[in-house]
Amino acid sequence: MLSFFRNIFKTKIGLALTIGFVGLIGVAFAVGDVANTGGLGGSLAGGDNVAVVGGDKVGAAEFSEAATNAVDQLRQTNPTISMAAFVEQGGLTEVLDQLLDRRAISAWARKHGFSAGDNLVNSEIRRIPAFAGADGNFSETTYRQALAGRGLTDATVRRDLADGLLAQQALVPAAFGARMPQKIAMRYAALTKERRQGGIAVIPSNAFAPKGEPTAAQLTSYYNSNKADFIRPERRILRYAVFGADSLGSVQPTDAEIAARYARDRANLYAARELRTFSQLIVPTRQAAEAIAQRGPGALETAAREAGLEVAKIPSIDRNGYAAQNSAAVAQAAFAANRGAIAAPARGALGWYVVRVDAVQTVPARSIDQARGEIVAALTAEKRTRALSELAGDVEQQIDEGNSLSDIVRSLKVDVLTTKPVVADGRVYGSGTERVPDALAPALASAFEMEEGNPQIAAMPGGETYLVYETARITPSAAAPLAEIRADVVAGWRQAAGAAAAKAAADRILARVGKGQTLSQAVAAETAALPAIETINMTREELASQGQRVPPALALLFSMARGSVKKLEGPNNAGWFVVNVNSIEPGKIAPNDPLMAQASQSLGQLLGREYSDSLRAAIRKDVGVERNAEAVAAVRQRLVGDNSAN
The missing domain is CATH 3.10.50.40 (Chitinase A; domain 3)
Structure with missing residues (x-):
């Protein structure tokens, strides 16, 4: 009920990036620590360390790997996200903060006698579902294969898990059982009954957007300042061919094979x-x-x-x-x-x-002639499966020998097909709803991890056909060239120019209200045609019932003082809001109201987070964290590359 009072850990790319230290055990394997290349010491000398936490250097390789794994995790829910978009939206900074916090907490915890011994780490490894075998129990083989698949070592995973356990020991007690005093909880609970009356004026950008064309200088300046808004996802053109029974020679069984099968199964299947x-x-x-x-x-x-x-x-x-x-x-x-x-x-x-x-x-018993149809069908299916497996093995051998896709499909006597540029989630780039053919679905994920011109083979569902494919062309994620998206950039420029004019209009309206005009009078004084004022008369309880996505203008109205007027920028250059509060009726609540229990619980959780945040900040100060801005910038450049090309 009271969750709208505070928004914690909110970023542009959402909570998916927030690696909470209390839950490190659950994600330590995915975070992917790698070997530190910088050695130990208390100085940033050497240039390849992004930071020093206490006496422990954090290498550029470790930072880069952590960022790459964070993007990989995000791609599980957003396959098209690129490293460039991730970095532009603040993801790299957040990954570094989390990496340094984790290292600082671990150092501080060990300094003050906390421990995470081998037996405790072993028990945590055994509890991770990703390491379970077919029987549901921990499997050493599965564990080793999982580590090898992610390029990790046993020592790396054990360090991550130990760090997570130390973080639990340090942070959970700080937050556990936090309870807001009853009088404060009652004040917050009473806020849910508070009623506010006011108005919201909408100043849309399109009401002020210029109609004419921008100059070349204006357009170039806008484009250079807003390249992040025009980043294209990585696109790939794939070449592929499907082969199956049609690529085989004759698989019909001979009379001798039929007779041998009949003799083999006569006692069990064909005798009386x-x-x-x-x-x-x-x-x-x-x-x-x-x-x-x-x-x-x-x-x-x-x-x-x-x-x-x-x-x-x-x-x-x-x-x-x-x-x-x-x-x-x-x-x-x-x-x-x-x-x-x-x-x-x-x-x-x-x-x-x-x-x-x-x-x-x-x-009754069946003769060989009576059983012939059944035997022929069984032998044909077996021979087809065996021949397909051998053919797939031959294709794999050709791939290992470095044969091109064209040579392989020529030997299979099948046609090679080429896709349009596609993105990682299977959509054809720029088409809206068109997707890659269903035949490519089993290979799409691996196709976006391959280098150009390296064929691969994959079995299709059912085992009756195979797919051989390659990435023919990779177009990296980057801002689109201005010449190719001029219409989109012009539209964005108009929107931005309109937003600037809308802001000026909002300032004029604020000034008029400050001189004694009502909000309606101040809006009516504008020459542009603007929407009518939206009148608000509701309680905080009614506001909370709208769910987590409370409109920003409404949230502002419920945070202002009575008689005040403020402006608020809308999202995506859509325009501005001018909000005023005419009256505030304080809420009243009884001590036994059910909202009191909800308020106490919600505020206790928030207080626990505050304690945990404060402890993390104190730990960083006590351990000492020194960052190397030049090394961080170098990692950023290596991850993103040149973003000026197509």
């Missing part, structure tokens, strides 16, 4: 056999089984109900199949009994079996 249908009850003791059998075939279901059990129906099955399900003794007894009778109780894997023979069917 008997199929039986059973009703089956399993009990724990021989005495119980014999007592039920003595009651006769018709009493089987009744006996089961009396014992709180249920009779299982076993559909038509032969002796070997039934023995495989239970035991040879149970099958022997069941196939010795007459139709409609209860077989002699026999012991199986789960207990004693009481079996009633419900139906008996004799299946």
